[in-house]
Amino acid sequence: MSDTHFGFQTVDESQKASRVRGVFDSVASKYDVMNDLMSMGMHRAWKAYTVAVANLREGDQVLDIAGGTGDLARAFAKRVGAKGTVLHTDINEAMLRVGRDRLLDEGMALPTAICDGESLPLRTGSFDLVSVAFGLRNMTHKDKALAEMNRVLKPGGRLLVLEFSKVAQPLSKAYDWYSFNVLPRIGQWVAGDADSYRYLAESIRVHPGQAELKAMMKTAGFGHVDVHNLSAGVVALHVGIKC
Ligand code: SAM
Numbered sequence: 001m002s003d004t005h006f007g008f009q010t011v012d013e014s015q016k017a018s019r020v021r022g023v024f025d026s027v028a029s030k031y032d033v034m035n036d037l038m039s040m041g042m043h044r045a046w047k048a049y050t051v052a053v054a055n056l057r058e059g060d061q062v063l064d065i066a067g068g069t070g071d072l073a074r075a076f077a078k079r080v081g082a083k084g085t086v087l088h089t090d091i092n093e094a095m096l097r098v099g100r101d102r103l104l105d106e107g108m109a110l111p112t113a114i115c116d117g118e119s120l121p122l123r124t125g126s127f128d129l130v131s132v133a134f135g136l137r138n139m140t141h142k143d144k145a146l147a148e149m150n151r152v153l154k155p156g157g158r159l160l161v162l163e164f165s166k167v168a169q170p171l172s173k174a175y176d177w178y179s180f181n182v183l184p185r186i187g188q189w190v191a192g193d194a195d196s197y198r199y200l201a202e203s204i205r206v207h208p209g210q211a212e213l214k215a216m217m218k219t220a221g222f223g224h225v226d227v228h229n230l231s232a233g234v235v236a237l238h239v240g241i242k243c
Pocket of ligand 1: 070133
């Protein structure tokens with residue numbers, strides 16, 4: 001058995017997925033409001049940028065992994081139109097339920113499936129675009145997940161990984177102070193759960209930075225990878241093209 005990170009804790013690999021499930025089971029009902037509060041609305045701009053970079057065409061086949069409450073899936077669905085498909089997936093049923101209900105309230109019914117990003121029950125070479133926003137960080141075997149994302153893409157298809165990354169050095173002290181002092185307090189106040197938001201701050205610190213993730217994507221089979229730093233590297237969008 002190997003060890004892995006769960007935030008700053010070292011846990012047996014076999015425990016990580018259930019610990020992560022506990023976090024998202026706990027926060028699902030408050031996830032959207034917490035996203036707005038914690039990022040001061042900036043997650044909307046990061047996602048809008050991702051949708052612009054995706055530059056989808058009508059009829060495209062899209063897979064959103066770790067799609068949670070469906071922000072990207074909803075935006076993508078508007079772009080691919082009735083001839084395209086956006087498959088909205090996540091490993092966590094509570095998150096998917098909140099997302100599906102929200103989309104249905106807006107008159108949008110998307111195909112939805114519970115899927116582990118590390119082992120996709122999907123055919124090789126089926127998608128024009130695969131996205132994973134703020135999800136890769138939570139996966140136990142990131143290399144395996146990236147290889148799966150590569151497998152299900154068509155040749156020339158693109159993977160968009162939107163994720164917290166390494167912030168520019170001059171901001172790091174202020175960012176650490178905010179992450180470890182303010183975030184858990186907002187979590188306690190709004191969601192009654194400080195620990196899940198402490199995990200969020202810790203999991204960002206142990207996630208690979210821009211260059212390391214780019215190298216991992218190349219190893220997973222992406223011939224070309226571009227990195228777009230957003231908000232001084234608080235978040236980065238990695239765009240990989242399958243050869
Ligand atoms: N993509 C959404 C967004 O940007 O708002 C949700 C992001 S949320 C921070 C992270 C999501 O990753 C959770 O919904 C969680 O259930 C999901 N997740 C964690 N491990 C996963 C895995 N192995 N496979 C698929 N989804 C996973």
